[in-house]
Amino acid sequence: MRLPLLHQRCPELAGRLPFLRLGEAPTPVRALPGLGTRTELWLKDESGYGDGGWGGNKVRKLEWLLPEARRRGARTILTVGGLGTNWGLAAAWYAREQGLEVALGLIDHPVDEHVRAQLARLRASGATLHFLHTKTRLILAAPWLFARHTHGRTLPYYLPAGGSSPLGALGAVETALELGEQVRAGELPEPAWLVTPVGSGGTAAGLALGLRLAGLRTRVLGVVVNDTLRLDSATLLGLARRSAALLRSRGADLSGAEPAPGAIRTETAWLGEGYAHPTRAGDQALARASAQAGLALERTYTAKALAALLDLDAAGRLEGGPVVFLHTHGPR
Ligand SMILES: Cc1ncc(COP(=O)(O)O)c(C=O)c1O
Numbered sequence: 001m002r003l004p005l006l007h008q009r010c011p012e013l014a015g016r017l018p019f020l021r022l023g024e025a026p027t028p029v030r031a032l033p034g035l036g037t038r039t040e041l042w043l044k045d046e047s048g049y050g051d052g053g054w055g056g057n058k059v060r061k062l063e064w065l066l067p068e069a070r071r072r073g074a075r076t077i078l079t080v081g082g083l084g085t086n087w088g089l090a091a092a093w094y095a096r097e098q099g100l101e102v103a104l105g106l107i108d109h110p111v112d113e114h115v116r117a118q119l120a121r122l123r124a125s126g127a128t129l130h131f132l133h134t135k136t137r138l139i140l141a142a143p144w145l146f147a148r149h150t151h152g153r154t155l156p157y158y159l160p161a162g163g164s165s166p167l168g169a170l171g172a173v174e175t176a177l178e179l180g181e182q183v184r185a186g187e188l189p190e191p192a193w194l195v196t197p198v199g200s201g202g203t204a205a206g207l208a209l210g211l212r213l214a215g216l217r218t219r220v221l222g223v224v225v226n227d228t229l230r231l232d233s234a235t236l237l238g239l240a241r242r243s244a245a246l247l248r249s250r251g252a253d254l255s256g257a258e259p260a261p262g263a264i265r266t267e268t269a270w271l272g273e274g275y276a277h278p279t280r281a282g283d284q285a286l287a288r289a290s291a292q293a294g295l296a297l298e299r300t301y302t303a304k305a306l307a308a309l310l311d312l313d314a315a316g317r318l319e320g321g322p323v324v325f326l327h328t329h330g331p332r
Contacts, residue, residue, distance in 0.1 A: 055330025162200025176210025
């Protein structure tokens with residue numbers, strides 16, 4: 001099995017930080033001239049990552065989280081999300097392959113065709129679904145959920161929304177290290193910006209840490225698409241630092257390579273009415289991406305992130321050089 005780049009970068013981690021390969025790396029990069037941006041635009045396409053039932057950036061997180069669940073002897077992963085949670089679906093698919101059960105606490109948001117189809121997949125995934133409707137009810141139900149999914153003396157392994165724990169964020173560290181290799185191999189120029197949707201923050205945080213470890217000067221532009229969690233740049237940098245602390249606690253020598261203030265810029269103006277509420281700008285970006293670049297985006301994350309990229313570019317607010325769009329959505 002190909003070693004993760006993180007283990008190659010920090011050999012001290014081998015044997016101390018288990019990894020389970022779930023997809024084929026590296027994911028491809030390609031130029032996106034068709035979208036007609038002022039700035040040179042590139043794509044890093046995570047949509048095909050993962051060989052189970054669901055792909056994209058979530059699978060990268062599970063590569064670190066599932067072996068940790070097994071190391072702890074857990075039988076069940078307990079996690080939370082919205083009704084159309086991509087994270088919950090990826091967790092359900094890939095955990096089952098490892099003999100682990102998944103229990104999901106779900107909260108409401110607008111339901112469209114996409115969410116309805118996603119709910120059908122969740123129901124078919126074998127995960128136990130708890131419909132708790134609001135964040136308050138979810139929090140109040142937490143003790144009951146833990147008790148309900150404790151087997152004997154074995155507690156469930158709890159993971160926050162989106163799998164965005166310090167360990168889960170390592171998935172995006174790996175993506176950024178890959179991008180670093182691709183820049184070094186001359187497949188694309190060193191980008192000034194790497195643009196990603198921010199739903200629970202692990203991806204943006206992990207990218208910032210990984211870019212630093214890769215020795216790139218690239219900054220993360222996080223387009224916030226969720227208003228139910230605190231996702232400002234200081235919070236995301238805090239998560240990146242907790243991931244770095246985790247690596248150090250497992251013996252990694254990071255030689256001071258921590259994301260600096262400014263490594264993550266967040267933009268909130270493309271959220272619209274809230275999480276999973278489609279926007280006109282998002283829908284226009286989605287149509288443009290499909291017609292001009294052959295990209296299949298969805299409305300909650302990737303369409304809003306691309307809308308922000310296109311608008312900021314048109315306004316001359318993506319200064320400094322090439323921009324990479326991270327395609328994080330991976331349906332099968
Ligand atoms: C398709 C897609 N893109 C991006 C994200 C955002 O990633 P993160 O939750 O790590 O911020 C998510 C999940 O939240 C997602 O499902």
